[in-house]
Amino acid sequence: MTIELSALPTDTRIDDATADLLFREARTVRTFAEGEVTDEQLEAAYDLAKWGPTAVNFTPLRLLVVRTPEARRRLADHMSEGNVERVLTAPVSLVLAADTRFHQHIPTLAPHMTAMVGMLEGNDEQRRAFATNNSWLQAGYLILALRAVGLAAGPMAIADAAGVDEDLLAGTGWTSLLVVNVAQAEGSGTTFPRAARLGWDQATTTV
């Protein structure tokens, strides 16, 4: 069942065409349309995604933009076999990573919480949990933001994340979470049939 947003009693909702673009019609891209994905397009997507909420405004997500054949090859070496071809052929791939030293930006991002800098410096486990959890949250915002600027996103797990960290993220303090292939949005970008989603009644309990 599709709920028409135009039936909702508010002026601030998005229209149904935008809901289709961001959610209902958008697919995980697996076959890539011709055409370059520019840094300007990627920056425009980041520029939207950065506004999504995170704990204390930590915003720990960082991006490695993988473009050159040599960098693609290195990234592909850390992917599972079924994901290699897409990393080698996507117009561009992003490695989404969590900055484990995000707390150094707290004076800028949350000046009222500067006491947390020292507290987090001394608590590696808590810092890593904040970094990872909030970067995953931002990964979701980024996938939708890529769609919002007219691109298609293809998220893929990283088989050997420690290998990516050592090879491509050495010296950054970033830990890799996910690869997102990015292409021009054209057609569905996949030959897979759309799988079902759980409905409201299956996914919710009200107390």
Ligand SMILES: Cc1cc2nc3c(=O)[nH]c(=O)nc-3n(C[C@H](O)[C@H](O)[C@H](O)COP(=O)(O)O)c2cc1C
């Ligand atoms: C965190 C995450 C990890 C994923 N890992 C893989 C993967 O390793 N290989 C793959 O082919 N697809 C992967 N996917 C793609 C999902 O299978 C796909 O997004 C989901 O089935 C929905 O497909 P749809 O957008 O076409 O409806 C991943 C997606 C996410 C969000």
